Amino acid sequence: MPRPAAAPRGRTAPPVAPHVTRAHRQLLGLYLLLGVTVSSWLARMPSVRSALDLSEAGLGVVLLLGAVGSLLTVLVAGGVVTRYGSRRTLTAAAVMFSVATVLLGLGPALGRVEVLVVGVFVMSASFALGNVPMNVETVVVERALGRTVVPQFHAAFSVGAVTGSLLGAGAAFLDVPLLVQFGGIGLVSLVWRLASIPAAVLPVPPRAADAPPAARGMRSALGAWRERRTLVVGVIVLTAALSEGSANNWLAIAVVDGFRQTEAVAAVVYGVFTGSMMVARLAGTWAIDRFGRVTVLAASGSVAFGGLLLFGLAPSLPLAVVGVVGWGLGAGLVVPIGMAAVSHEPLRAASRVAVVSAFASVSSIAAPPLLGLAAGAVGARHALLLVAVGLAVSVVLARSVAAPADAQPGTPATATPPVDDDALVLAVDTAPDAPAATSATHEASVTPTAALPTVPAGPPAVPSAVPAQRGPLLEEVVR
Numbered sequence: 486m487p488r489p490a491a492a493p494r495g496r497t498a499p500p501v502a503p504h505v506t507r508a509h510r511q512l513l514g515l516y517l518l519l520g521v522t523v524s525s526w527l528a529r530m531p532s533v534r535s536a537l538d539l540s541e542a543g544l545g546v547v548l549l550l551g552a553v554g555s556l557l558t559v560l561v562a563g564g565v566v567t568r569y570g571s572r573r574t575l576t577a578a579a580v581m582f583s584v585a586t587v588l589l590g591l592g593p594a595l596g597r598v599e600v601l602v603v604g605v606f607v608m609s610a611s612f613a614l615g616n617v618p619m620n621v622e623t624v625v626v627e628r629a630l631g632r633t634v635v636p637q638f639h640a641a642f643s644v645g646a647v648t649g650s651l652l653g654a655g656a657a658f659l660d661v662p663l664l665v666q667f668g669g670i671g672l673v674s675l676v677w678r679l680a681s682i683p684a685a686v687l688p689v690p691p692r693a694a695d696a697p698p699a700a701r702g703m704r705s706a707l708g709a710w711r712e713r714r715t716l717v718v719g720v721i722v723l724t725a726a727l728s729e730g731s732a733n734n735w736l737a738i739a740v741v742d743g744f745r746q747t748e749a750v751a752a753v754v755y756g757v758f759t760g761s762m763m764v765a766r767l768a769g770t771w772a773i774d775r776f777g778r779v780t781v782l783a784a785s786g787s788v789a790f791g792g793l794l795l796f797g798l799a800p801s802l803p804l805a806v807v808g809v810v811g812w813g814l815g816a817g818l819v820v821p822i823g824m825a826a827v828s829h830e831p832l833r834a835a836s837r838v839a840v841v842s843a844f845a846s847v848s849s850i851a852a853p854p855l856l857g858l859a860a861g862a863v864g865a866r867h868a869l870l871l872v873a874v875g876l877a878v879s880v881v882l883a884r885s886v887a888a889p890a891d892a893q894p895g896t897p898a899t900a901t902p903p904v905d906d907d908a909l910v911l912a913v914d915t916a917p918d919a920p921a922a923t924s925a926t927h928e929a930s931v932t933p934t935a936a937l938p939t940v941p942a943g944p945p946a947v948p949s950a951v952p953a954q955r956g957p958l959l960e961e962v963v964r
Contacts, residue, residue, distance in 0.1 A: 522674050
């Protein structure tokens with residue numbers, strides 16, 4: 486991968502518009518918050534299991550039902566974002582997530598497994614719904630800034646995950662009731678999200694009427710399922726989601742059962758995993774620019790593979806923690822790289838991110854019951870060794886993330902004046918039909934720009950970062 490183009494000597498890059506800088510900060514905050522809310526729940530998983538007297542297999546079934554909600558939602562999320570815009574979609578996801586968080590605490594408090602199931606289902610659905618616009622918006626911000634920043638957002642999630650796991654460990658140590666912990670987190674997260682979303686979503690330009698028919702709703706979303714490269718990248722992200730998700734769901738339990746440790750110690754070990762992911766993502770900006778996606782992805786899969794094997798086979802907890810560090814370091818960049826690989830074309834970014842996210846949801850559906858059944862037979866720690874097979878697959882397929890082009894962040898262009906997000910939806914729906922623009926090699930026709938997405942997973946300020954022959958609207962991201 487070529488290095489980012491350096492600014493000529495004696496010249497400085499154009500200033501970044503204030504609303505772009507503000508969007509960058511607010512989006513970082515949303516990723517951090519998401520990490521806190523998810524990890525604080527996952528760190529208390531042993532308490533949830535004990536309160537409801539669930540076996541490993543029973544807990545696996547509960548998580549499976551949640552994964553079904555995620556898959557059903559992500560299948561339509563790309564079309565929802567394209568039709569209604571990132572702002573509305575993120576707001577709906579925020580409300581759903583907060584309601585679900587309360588249900589997660591209410592189920593164990595009432596001793597009702599069905600309430601927990603509803604909470605897990607709604608939480609997974611809200612995560613899938615919000616994941617697509619958040620990942621797309623990271624690409625938009627990156628292009629507007631003119632430099633690689635996407636790994637920063639995933640690093641912010643990891644920072645939040647570390648914070649959340651420590652909060653969970655503290656709550657477990659102090660024996661804080663699950664309903665009190667989750668209820669408080671649900672309220673705080675809702676207020677935070679509703680306050681941040683308007684500024685986190687960059688405005689769209691007043692040129693939406695030029696949108697081609699391919700940019701509209703469900704047709705564009707479903708078309709991404711016929712793209713071979715998108716499907717291959719989806720498989721890579723599936724293996725990454727399997728790795729990270731299995732750690733999220735089973736690492737704490739594996740430490741409790743496999744090493745006879747307390748829940749608080751298990752939460753700290755989980756914090757080591759998320760902290761290692763954070764370090765990888767903080768270093769990811771430099772690593773990707775220096776070595777390229779293919780090399781970083783292959784190295785990540787190899788390190789995660791070795792770390793997971795060490796954790797599963799280590800005779801002592803300290804040595805297993807070393808394996809957890811390697812596992813987390815290797816797992817940190819696979820999802821950002823995968824999301825980036827399918828987000829190089831603004832008009833199709835939401836649809837492709839939705840497809841890749843669907844693969845991640847499939848892994849969430851398959852992993853809980855399989856690992857739960859395996860854990861019942863050989864223990865949770867040894868059951869996690871099954872995930873190593875997926876990591877080997879990601880290494881084999883690593884080269885696919887390089888095609889069709891590895892553009893780099895260029896110079897931020899002059900910011901577009903703010904326009905309401907909803908204006909684009911109306912304009913796209915009423916735009917006259919026009920022949921679809923022909924596609925050309927991305928690198929040959931654009932100023933070097935980021936090919937990155939999170940996930941996670943957008944709109945304007947992508948001026949000179951798109952092929953000129955595709956029409957003026959393609960200077961921006963259609964949502």
